[in-house]
Amino acid sequence: MSLRDWPIKQKLTAMLLLISGLVLLLTSAAFVTYQVVAFRQTTLKNLSTLGRVIAANSTASLAFANQADAREILSALKAEPHVVAAALYDKDGRLFSRYPADLPRDSLSAAPARDGYRFEQGHVIGVEPVAEVGNARLGTLYLKSDMKAVSRTLWLSAGIAAGVMGISLLAAYLLAAVLQGWISQPVLALAETATAISTRQDYSVRAPKLGEDELGVLTDAFNQMLARIEDQNRALKQSEEQLRRYATELEHRVAERTHELEERNEALRRNAAELTASNTELDAFAYSVSHDLRAPLRSIDGFSQVLLEDYAARLDEAGRDSLQRVRAATQRMGTLIDDLLKLARVTRAEMRTEAVDLSDMARDIAAELQRTTPTRQVEFAIAPGLGTRGDPRLLRVALDNLLRNSWKYTAKQAQPRIEFGSIQVNGTRAFMVRDNGAGFDMKYADKLFGVFQRLHSVAEFEGTGVGLATVRRIISRHGGRIWAEGAVDQGATFYFTL
Amino acid sequence: MNPGKILLVEDNPDDVALTIRALKSHNITNDVIVAQDGVQALEYLFGPDGGPGADELPAVILLDLKLPKVNGMQVLQRIRADERTRLLPVVILTSSDEERDVIEGYSLGANSYVRKPVDFVEFTEAAKQLGLYWLLMNRAAPTPRKL
Secondary structure (H helix, E strand, O other), X not given: OOHHHOOHHHHHHHHHHHHHHHHHHHHHHHHHHHHHHHHHHHHHHHHHHHHHHHHHHHHHHHHOXXXXXXXXXXXXXXXXOOEEEEEEEXXXXXXXXXXXXXXXHHHOOOOOOOOEEEEXXXXXXXXXXXXXXXXXXXXXXXXXXXXXXXXXXXXXXXHHHHHHHXXXXXHHHHHHHHHHHHHHHHHHXXXXXXXXXXXXXXXXXXXXXXXXXXXXXXXXXXHHHHHHHHHHHHHHHHHHHHHHHHHHHHHXXXXXXXXXXXXXXXXHHHHHHHHHHHHHXXXXXXXXXXXXXXXXXXXXXXXXXXXXXXXXHHOOHHHXXXXXXXXXXXXXXXXXXXXXXXHHHHHHOOOOOEEEEHHHHHHHHHHHHHHHOOOOOOEEEEOOOOEEEEOHHHHHHHHHHHHHHHHHHOOOOOOOEEEEXXXXXXXXXXXXXXXXXXXXXXXXXXXXXOOOOOOOOOOOOOOOOOHHHHHHHHHHHOOOOEEEEEOOOOOEEEEEOO | OOOOOEEEEOOOHHHHHHHHHXXXXXXXXXXXXXXXXXXXXXXXXXXXXXXXXXXXOOOEEEEOOOOOOOOHHHHHHHXXXXXXXXXXXXXXXXXXXXXXXXXXXXXXOOOEEEEOOOOHHHHHHHHHHHHHHHHHHOOOOOOHHHO
C-alpha cells in the first residue's frame, strides 16, 4: 500500500510521530554533543590540574636529580586510574623517571613533545613544564590518560537520550492516537455519510458536526448540499410519481378508447356484414326481377297483340280499346320495372371517385335531349367549368335525370329555359338545375324524392316517380344533400351538394 | 336465305310461341327446333352421350339465359369448348340486360346479346332483325363436318 493510500488516521499519527521523532532526535544529538564536549573540557582541566600539582611537586627532585623521589611522586598517580602512563624529562630532554616503573622505554617518546593538553590517538595527552615560580625551567612532565571516562559519559548520555526519546515517542504516539481524532473523526464521519448515501441512496442522513473549524464548515456545507439534494430528490420523486399517475391514467384512457373503438368496430363489422347480406339479397332480388318479372309482361303484351292482329274482326271497338289499355299498362309496368332496376343498380354500384366536369356533362346531356326531340326549342344556360370529384357514371345518371326532368316539365312552356350553375349555400358550393316549367307546390316538397311519389298525373306528364329517388340515392352516396324549391307554374330549382 | 335450322333454347312456352310467331310474321320460314332447357339443347347438339347429335348443326342458336338444369351460360361454354360447334353463331336472347350477364355472355363467346322487349311490336321487330341478319346477311364459318 502506497503512502498516499494510508488511512488518514495512520497518516496523521505517522506525521505526528515523524515530527516529534525528528525534534527529539535533534534535541538528543545536541544534548549528547554538549555532554561530550563539556566532559572533554572537564577531563582536560582535571588532567592539567593534576599535571600542575605533580609538576610543582617534582621541581625538587628534578633540581636535585633525585630519581627515587621522582619515582615516588609519580607513583602517587595510582590514585588516578585513568592515567595510564607518565614520565619526567630533565631540562635537557632526557627521560628522568617514568610511571608505572615497568613501562617499557620505547612506549614513551625520547624527547618531550611541545607543552599543552590535547587529545591524541584516543588518549588525553598532557605536557606540563616543571619550573619553580619565576625561575628557569627544570624539566617536563608527560601525562597520558585513557578516554574511558569520556566514552562512559558518552554512552551514558546517549543511553539517557535514547531512553528519553523512546518514552517521548511513546507518549507522542499515544497523544497522536488520541489527538488525530480531532481531525480524522469529522473527515471519517463525512466519508461514512457519503458512503452510506451512495450505497443506500438515502439522502436523509446528515454528517455529524464535531466543531466549528474548517471541517465543521465543510460538514455544514456537505449537509446543506445533502438537504438540497434531498429536496430535489423529493421533487423528482413527486414528478415521477405524477408522471406515473399520468401514464397509468393515459393507459387506462387508451384502453378504454381502444375498447370503445373495438366495440364500434365490431358494430361496424356487423353492420357491414348485414349491409353486405342485404346488398347480396338486393342483388339477387334485382337479378330475379330483371329476369322473371318481365317475362309474364311480355306474354300479356304479346298475346294481347296476337288478339289484336288475329282476331281484330271478331272484336268491337270497346274490345280493341280494352286490349290496347292492357298493352299500355303492361308496357308502363315494364318501364316501372326498368326504372326500379336502375335505382337498385345505383344503390349497389361500386363507387369510383375521379375528377368530373359537370358542365361538360350537362352540355352533353342537353345535346342528347335536343337530338331525341328536335322539334322542341329549349334554351339551355350552362355555367362553364363546374368541376367536382365523384363517380362519373353515377353523376351522369343523376344529372341526366335532373335535366330530363326539367326538359319534361317545361314541355308546355312557351319559352322553355333550363339553367345549370352553382351557388354558395352556408359556405358550401351547391349545384343547381333551374327551369321555368310546371314547378310544384312547396307543400309537397318532401314527397319529391320518394320512390313512386309523383306530383303530376301520368296524363299530365309521363313518369314513374323513380327518377328523383335515383338522383337522391346518388347524391347521398356521394355524401351530399339534395333539395328543391319551386311554385306551381313558376318553375322548379333543384340544388345539390357533393 | 340460309336454309339452316334455328335452335331456340327457351323454357317459357309463351316466349317460344311469341318468338316463333315473330319470326314467321316476317317470312322467316326456317325450321325452328325448340329445346326447353340446357340439357335438351346439349343433347340436340351433341347427342345423349355427348356423341354426334343433330345431323346438321343449326344456322344460329337463340339462347335464353335463365334455364332449368343447365343454364344458358353453361350451354354457351359447352358449345364453345367443342371443336364442332366452336364457331356456331350464338345469340343470347333473354329478359335481363344486367351488365354482368352481358359481359359474361360476350366473354364466353356469344356473337350477339339481345334483350327481349316487353312491347311485342318491338319484340317482333327485334326477331325480324335477328332473322335477317343471322340467316341472310351473315356468312357463317364452314362447319367442320362439311369439310
